[in-house]
Amino acid sequence: MTQGIKKMRTDMAPALRVILLALLVLIIASLALSFVQAIDRNAGEDTLTYTGFQMLTGNISSGNSKGGFNPLLLFLCVICVLFFVLLITNKASSFAVTTCSALILFAVLFFLFDAHFADYREFDFKKGSAVPMLGWWVAAVLSLAALVVAIINKIRVGRAQRHNARMAVFENRDLPAGYRDPTVWEIIKVDFKKHWPVYLMCLPLILQVLFWSYGPMYGIIIAFNEYKPSKGFFGSPWVGLKWYREFFRGPYAWRTIRNTLMISGLNLVFGFPSPIILALMLNEIRSIAYKRVVQTITYIPHFISLVVLSGLLIDFLSTEGVITTAISAVTGVTAKNYLGDYKYFRTVYILSDIWQHLGWDSIIYLSALAGIDQELYEAARIDGAGKLSQTWHITLPGIAPTITILLILRIGSLLSVGYEKIILLYNATTYETADVISSYVYRVGIADAQFSRSTAINILNSIVNFSLVVVANKISSALSETSLW
Amino acid sequence: MAAIKRSVGERVFEVFNVLIMFILCVVCIYPIYYVFCAAFSDPNYMYGSRGMLLWPYQPYNTQGFVLVFQNKNIMRTFLNTLIYLSVGTFLQMFITTLGAYSLSRKGCFWNGKIMKMIAFTMYFQGGMIPFYLMVYKMGLMNTYTAIIWPVLVSTWNLIVLRTSFGAVPVSLEECARLDGANDWTICWKIFFPLSQATVAVVALYYAVYWWNNWFNPSLFLDDKSKYPLQLLLREILIKNDTSTMTNVNMVSQEGTSMYRLLVKYCVIVIATVPILVTYPFLQKYFVKGVMIGSIKG
Numbered sequence: 001m002t003q004g005i006k007k008m009r010t011d012m013a014p015a016l017r018v019i020l021l022a023l024l025v026l027i028i029a030s031l032a033l034s035f036v037q038a039i040d041r042n043a044g045e046d047t048l049t050y051t052g053f054q055m056l057t058g059n060i061s062s063g064n065s066k067g068g069f070n071p072l073l074l075f076l077c078v079i080c081v082l083f084f085v086l087l088i089t090n091k092a093s094s095f096a097v098t099t100c101s102a103l104i105l106f107a108v109l110f111f112l113f114d115a116h117f118a119d120y121r122e123f124d125f126k127k128g129s130a131v132p133m134l135g136w137w138v139a140a141v142l143s144l145a146a147l148v149v150a151i152i153n154k155i156r157v158g159r160a161q162r163h164n165a166r167m168a169v170f171e172n173r174d175l176p177a178g179y180r181d182p183t184v185w186e187i188i189k190v191d192f193k194k195h196w197p198v199y200l201m202c203l204p205l206i207l208q209v210l211f212w213s214y215g216p217m218y219g220i221i222i223a224f225n226e227y228k229p230s231k232g233f234f235g236s237p238w239v240g241l242k243w244y245r246e247f248f249r250g251p252y253a254w255r256t257i258r259n260t261l262m263i264s265g266l267n268l269v270f271g272f273p274s275p276i277i278l279a280l281m282l283n284e285i286r287s288i289a290y291k292r293v294v295q296t297i298t299y300i301p302h303f304i305s306l307v308v309l310s311g312l313l314i315d316f317l318s319t320e321g322v323i324t325t326a327i328s329a330v331t332g333v334t335a336k337n338y339l340g341d342y343k344y345f346r347t348v349y350i351l352s353d354i355w356q357h358l359g360w361d362s363i364i365y366l367s368a369l370a371g372i373d374q375e376l377y378e379a380a381r382i383d384g385a386g387k388l389s390q391t392w393h394i395t396l397p398g399i400a401p402t403i404t405i406l407l408i409l410r411i412g413s414l415l416s417v418g419y420e421k422i423i424l425l426y427n428a429t430t431y432e433t434a435d436v437i438s439s440y441v442y443r444v445g446i447a448d449a450q451f452s453r454s455t456a457i458n459i460l461n462s463i464v465n466f467s468l469v470v471v472a473n474k475i476s477s478a479l480s481e482t483s484l485w
Numbered sequence: 486m487a488a489i490k491r492s493v494g495e496r497v498f499e500v501f502n503v504l505i506m507f508i509l510c511v512v513c514i515y516p517i518y519y520v521f522c523a524a525f526s527d528p529n530y531m532y533g534s535r536g537m538l539l540w541p542y543q544p545y546n547t548q549g550f551v552l553v554f555q556n557k558n559i560m561r562t563f564l565n566t567l568i569y570l571s572v573g574t575f576l577q578m579f580i581t582t583l584g585a586y587s588l589s590r591k592g593c594f595w596n597g598k599i600m601k602m603i604a605f606t607m608y609f610q611g612g613m614i615p616f617y618l619m620v621y622k623m624g625l626m627n628t629y630t631a632i633i634w635p636v637l638v639s640t641w642n643l644i645v646l647r648t649s650f651g652a653v654p655v656s657l658e659e660c661a662r663l664d665g666a667n668d669w670t671i672c673w674k675i676f677f678p679l680s681q682a683t684v685a686v687v688a689l690y691y692a693v694y695w696w697n698n699w700f701n702p703s704l705f706l707d708d709k710s711k712y713p714l715q716l717l718l719r720e721i722l723i724k725n726d727t728s729t730m731t732n733v734n735m736v737s738q739e740g741t742s743m744y745r746l747l748v749k750y751c752v753i754v755i756a757t758v759p760i761l762v763t764y765p766f767l768q769k770y771f772v773k774g775v776m777i778g779s780i781k782g
Contacts, residue, residue: 191594197668198587199595205584205638206599212616212635213606219615278509281502290503296768297510300517303760305697307715308753311722312516315749322519359513363772387495420700424723445614446704458612466608 019149023104023142105143223456236452243456252440260436263346264417268410271354276403278358279365280391295366298359310424313352314339339425342432349425349434353418364406365399372398411472437461517757524549524750549751552744558709559717559752566714570695573633577691580637582684585646586672600647607640617704631705632698632713639694642687649683650676685770696760714756721752 166181182190192199218233223243225236247253278298285291304312316323317338328335338344376394385393419438426434435443438461445454527546553559588596610616616635625631653676661671677684699715706712725745764771 195593198590201583202587204580208638209603216611216615216619219611219618284502294506298513301513303764305715307699307718451614455614462609
């Protein structure tokens with residue numbers, strides 16, 4: 001009995017495997033078919049202005065065709081390939097299978113949904129391309145089946161695990177006569193009777209979170225329609241993925257994505273190591289009093305509010321500002337307003353960020369440094385290790401777990417650049433380098449009141465962000481066994 | 486133990502290190518010092534040339550502060566910030582403490598699930614526009630409620646407090662229960678005082694949030710009489726709009742831009758001083774807060 005359960009836990013159910021393989025073949029076939037058909041028909045008549053491949057890459061020549069670069073298709077292809085590798089290497093855990101089938105289902109349904117509203121001609125029944133369309137529908141049904149089987153499998157395994165645990169309690173003897181597992185409902189009832197005051201105390205919190213964190217989520221629906229305040233969230237006309245397509249084909253996608261990646265990437269490259277370096281240097285200072293003074297002073301900028309900081313920057317970097325004057329005095333460059341020139345925006349942003357958080361961020365490393373066993377240094381010194389090799393072989397490995405955790409957190413927020421600061425600092429002349437995804441969302445949504453477009457882009461941002469956290473965490477737990485959860 | 490002989494290289498490094506730290510301190514503190522100097526300087530000089538300042542231009546001038554303190558709008562925003570800060574922090578602490586207590590209970594069937602549900606919101610949210618529309622549709626625009634109510638729970642602070650409550654010895658709770666205490670009493674009479682340090686940290690984080698808060702008010706408030714301080718600062722410092730300071734305009738045209746500059750610096754000083762004054766007393770709590778956050782992180 002137990003052996004059978006163990007086997008079930010490691011292996012996928014055979015039915016699931018068959019479904020998944022069929023699913024993969026179907027999706028790939030539909031993709032291939034839609035390309036071939038499109039290309040074929042393109043050669044024959046001129047009903048089609050672009051091919052499936054062009055649709056995938058966004059290389060579209062015709063003016064009024066409604067297709068465009070479809071990130072969803074690309075995403076689907078990547079997932080399929082990953083999934084295929086998983087199946088072939090026989091390493092699919094039940095979690096991976098559930099996630100992948102859910103993702104595929106999601107992507108396929110979305111694609112169909114989009115195709116319906118976007119009027120992709122490849123997928124139009126009337127134009128004689130029913131085969132790929134049908135393929136997509138079957139793929140949707142199959143991935144749903146895979147998901148259901150995976151979930152059932154998971155429940156069964158969980159049940160078996162609980163059963164095993166109980167058997168262990170009774171030391172594998174026969175269960176007492178008349179023994180019956182409590183049902184979930186019974187557990188809930190007993191639990192509630194015992195803990196109702198606790199749940200009552202939790203109620204304000206739960207209501208608050210449900211209302212203000214989950215409440216706005218239903219507004220996400222406006223990302224897929226053309227929201228008109230008079231018609232409400234659900235009454236507005238549906239447009240599918242129109243906003244995404246427009247975003248990716250418009251001039252702002254490239255600019256905002258590039259700026260986001262540049263600003264947060266550069267901020268990571270320069271801003272992340274600097275507190276570590278500061279902590280290492282502070283650690284080498286012998287006078288405790290001096291060290292404390294330095295710490296206290298370097299923390300101060302952290303307490304300046306963003307608005308004041310931005311006000312200071314705008315004043316100091318203006319044509320007559322103190323920093324501009326100083327730069328001109330030292331280098332002889334003519335004074336100018338540095339925040340009015342898009343070339344300097346990133347530099348200003350990153351340097352001021354480092355200035356503000358350098359001291360504060362070093363606290364955590366200093367405490368990690370304090371936790372390192374001093375005898376290690378003693379031993380290293382006796383063995384003749386210099387300062388540098390002590391740092392390299394003792395200090396850095398000692399604070400490595402702290403660094404990893406903070407790095408994961410940092411990577412997770414890679415796309416959520418501090419837009420408040422950007423909104424405060426940028427102006428029309430610096431949009432070229434300053435406009436990031438979230439500031440664009442703010443401008444489109446609040447200033448231009450294009451609610452739907454803004455919401456759509458925002459969702460894209462949070463999905464990418466969320467996957468970045470997950471990926472960073474997975475990589476880290478695989479490499480160093482340090483992870484967030 | 487006898488001092489270990491240090492090599493020349495190490496000595497050079499040490500001197501270098503001390504020097505760099507000194508420069509860093511100067512860099513960190515000078516901008517703030519500059520603003521203080523500028524706020525007390527004679528505006529005629531400040532307007533003419535703004536070079537490096539080591540000391541305020543003579544004669545000392547407190548005209549800017551007089552202007553600011555005479556201004557009803559600025560005083561009003563101070564009062565507003567105090568209202569937001571006190572009411573907001575109080576409600577936040579109430580909900581967070583109760584939530585953290587109940588979620589730190591062991592053996593409750595729903596706790597893990599509730600925690601997951603709350604943690605999810607750290608990573609995924611509805612976004613700015615749906616949030617904005619929700620506030621709008623509820624008719625909360627231009628109210629104090631719109632600023633305070635939606636942000637009453639910070640997931641991060643909740644987790645910090647929960648972790649600290651989880652570290653309170655179980656035996657204390659059992660004793661209290663034997664003496665007939667219920668959950669409410671245990672929460673406020675045992676857990677709350679025992680985790681005082683963390684409670685202070687969380688309260689401080691909330692208070693700092695309110696002090697720095699400008700973004701949500703900028704979305705939801707049109708009525709200037711409800712502005713918090715930071716939002717007014719934004720008008721003055723970023724948008725360069727001193728129309729709120731109507732009685733500055735009493736001086737001549739040239740004087741206006743001169744005083745505008747002076748008022749800018751004075752406002753910065755006034756907005757920063759409360760933090761700088763309280764900061765040395767609160768520093769240890771803040772530092773502790775970073776540590777507590779890191780345990781979970």
